[in-house]
Amino acid sequence: LGVALASTAAATPFADSATGVGTVLGNTMSASTTKARPQDPAWEKAKHTPTGQMYQLPFAMPKAEDIKKLASGWEYSGQVEVGFVGGDVDERNAQFRMYQDPDNGAYVNNFSLQMKKPAGGYFVELTGGGAGQHDQYYGLQFGRYNDWKVKLYFSETPHVFTDRYRTLWSGLGTGTLTLLPGLTPGGTASTAVDNASVASVIANTPLTTLSLVRKRSGVRLDADLSKTWKGYVSYALEKRQGARPFGAVWGNNPGNTPMEVAEPVDYSTHDVLAGVSHVSGQNAFNFRVSASIFQNHISTLTFEEPYRIANVAGVTTVPAAGAFTQGRMDLAPSNQAYNARAEYTRAMPDFYRSYLTAVVSFGRWRQDDSLIPYTSIPGIALANVTLLPGGGWDTTGSLSRQTTGASVDTRLLDLTYSINPSSDLNLKAKARYYETDNNTDPFLAVNPNAVYTDADATTAGNQTRGLTYEGLTGVWGRLLNDGSGQSVLLGANANPAGNVAIRSSPFGNKQFKFGPSADYRLNKISTANLSIDREINARENRERDRTWEDRAKLGYVNRGLKNSSLRVSYEYGQRRGSDYNSTYYDENFSSALFPIPTAAGTNVTSWAVRGNNGMRAIDLADRDQHVVNVRLDTMLRTNLDAGLSLQGREAEYPNTTYGLTGHSQRSANIDLNYQPSPKQTIYAFYSYQLGRLRQHSISSQGGAAVTIGAVTPLGTITPANAIEIGQAPGGPIFPLLNAWTVRSTDRNHLAGFGLKQELGKGAILNVDYSYSIGRTRIGYTYNVGGAINAANAVFAGDRMPDLATDVGFLDASLSIPLTPRISARLFYRYQKESIRDWHYRNLAATPIVPGANAAALPNVLMLDAGPDDYRVNWYGVTVQLKL
């Protein structure tokens, strides 16, 4: 019984299959614990599911006479499994500890208590495991069978991001990162000295782990309110605390001296869920309301920086050298989400056994955090700009509004009507409308309390004025990176000065999907199904107003093949859309403030510089897609079954010249299961996956001009065609010689086998092994002298080094009954992972990637050395005691 009840740790869903997350309580040991359970010796022959898969032989369960009874009428059983874990399990490798947290020493693997009072049908169930570890879990259920129940639970999930972070700061996990001793906020007069100081701190500071722990606790009540009504209400609190790798950059776009800082995580999420359901006669009805309140207890991250960041062009006189002592990030804002949902089904058995299902759902996401100023550095001044009282860039007076004021409404209407014109034919019509309506006003990047002091486009002499756009007047653009850079329109003199972003785009979309489907019984054993639908997406503020995708899917199911079931389907989808407007976002940039110049010889790059107009965004591009699925389940013998599945997905983007032009995913899988007796179970499986992806682009020609009157391969540039030619492949900015192509190929193998063998006298050996191989090869083509020069081509070659990951897992367990109430379990686990990732090539030894020379700011500070190999042998000795 004790061994049997150990399975309580395996899975205790705390949300149902329709509502909520947190459906299991368990950890890395749960599967092993479950598989150590003995089978029911009386159940000698495995039956098969209607598809033909063998049912797992049932576990040995206590007979009625073996269950203890109290005078109060309560029956109870329970067990606890405790012991010691040893070996290399203290390994801190991030890959090893990503979602598990075993450690050397005493270990409470799991415990459970089950109580039942037959008189009245009351029950209590308690379960838990991993006590004291960051993957621990606990659950308590009590109630009355078939009437009501209360569930309480707590579960922790660790997430380790890296164990090789070289910190330059104290205060990790807080909103303030203070440079360690030896480093100077804002740097010194000598970058060479700063580089040496950073190197010294890195060399003398232990590696740090960046991780967070997700702690979720909750309570849920389910109750039958009447014979036809049920209700539930739940509350969950999830806390996430820790830190994760993050990044910050300085200066103008594209920026310089990027460095990996650590983002603090201190989140709370409150989830409230309540609903009722009704089933009566031909009617079924569900109603649910939910609220999710997310709180970030650290709203900003202020971090000192160890280098001397110089003013960039346009940032004048102040701040003085060394004034950029710190930066400030605005972290994920607290937000709220609400939803109400109603579902109704009406069956009409007397009218061709038809039914109607209708769903309506309304939701809102809100976020209204107070905005912070552009910078925390005081006294920043810009060329040709005078700040009015209250307009300092380090004050919120420089903002066009004080809070985010963002909200998105979601709306769903889903209808299905099903009818059976004959006993062999079922027809359905489905229609779905889903909308995310973004009600957020665009944010205007303008300092309303600042004016220009240069000459404007219309009046001689210097003026004191702002520029007006969308009803706001002021100085347009924004400081970058705490004022160490700027993207501000530095004058009212009709020059948009390149890509100055002045306006945000709130995004939303409306999805309408509709179509019929039919299922037809071909004979007693097989059916065919056909579905056709069209999905229309209308988007707010995207390059393409509308896309529509037509899909047709044909399926065949045969359950009557000799000892087998076959399922085959093929789907074709074709997505097209309205005109693709590559210049859609022009209204968000400073070129929208001025008409394009017309004078011959004028460089109008600022108006024509947006992007390659041959590129198509992935989610908007025309697409032709084929999807094939084949599945065969067969009973090779009464105690041996096999499952074979094949999947193929091929997508081409026929009208995309640049960007993602095609991808495919193929997989083949086979499973074998052999259950000759309750004393022996053997399984094996293998999966192969091949994923391919192809994309194209053109490296832009740095400093290229789009000059009115210039002759190009695409024609003579005029004010009317300047933007088109400027953005066109083959134009002055995107010469075809600079074109390049990348092909990425993922190959994965996963093989596994397992054995469960009863050795006699109740001893059980269980072995599970799996090995996973992942390889990604990224190859490319380019023109020497185009995308890169001949010297760099020597190093570039024709591909990146392969991304390679190998993961091995072995779990072996021997359970030995010592007495009727006590059993011992010995387990051994071997886990290994080797990983090769060119992103982190040589970064362990070279966290400071140097700039041009020792006196220059570094190229980048890569403080995370990345993932590393591990090989862990660990074992445990536990004793299972039953009550």
Added chain:
Amino acid sequence: NSPKAAPAPVDHGGATYVGEAVCIACHATQNNQFMHTAHANAFRLNPKNEAQKVSCESCHGPGSNHLKDPISPSNRGSLVGFTKEWGTPIEKQNAMCLTCHQGEQRMFWPGSAHATQNLACSDCHNPMAKLSETGLLKKATINETCYTCHQQQRAEFAKRSHMPLPEGKMSCVDCHNPHGSTTKPALKADSVNELCYNCHTEKRGPFLWEHAPVRENCLTCHNAHGSNHDKLLTVARPFSCQQCHGNPGHQTTFFNAGQSVGGGAGVNSRVLGRSCQTCHSQVHGSNHPAGARFQR
């Protein structure tokens, strides 16, 4: 019955109920397992109606015709069985289950992907034995049950970056309702993003500066189950970002093996570590007034 019809009353051929004592007289082995199930506890300790009181026959139907010839395969039609060996039509099996289990999370079962595949309730559930803690599944856990058909997903969860299913901290049913929903992949939310926001609430926003594909669909950049790449990305950075970003400047730079440390002459920070996100660290959206490029 047509394959995807709403459940119809099951015809038992005029059979009558004999009571579970009669069943157990021959099926004691089955009863030793069944007595531990939620069904048994509900039927025996707190039945809500006459149908539940008859226990075994609540699901298998009245047994009198079965007793007339309990051995002969030709008489299997006298009871509803839930195995391939027994051969009861799927529609009849499911109709028996749905007599009690209509509505609630099964509201969308007719027309669902699993129903279209002619799956029986007993293809995933084993009502006769407590193999799983709840749900009376055919395997010990939700994930093992799903993997028996969804082997491709099992392989994805074994990749370098994955959701924590192999570690026992998540299940397929955290995201999917196997009984069907209003979405094609049977999601437990109205959209992919609404589903992801259940756990990734900090990415819900809405933000002052938004990233278009983030607002519409997380799966534009991420795989849902697992990936060979960091953060479940569909392709390695910086190439993932360059699938959409063709702007002049470094967005269109041809990144290559010569730009990693020790790779060649032109080390580029965008090829290292977190790549584009070293600078554009707020890629899911920024609430900083200067965050148009997601750098603060």
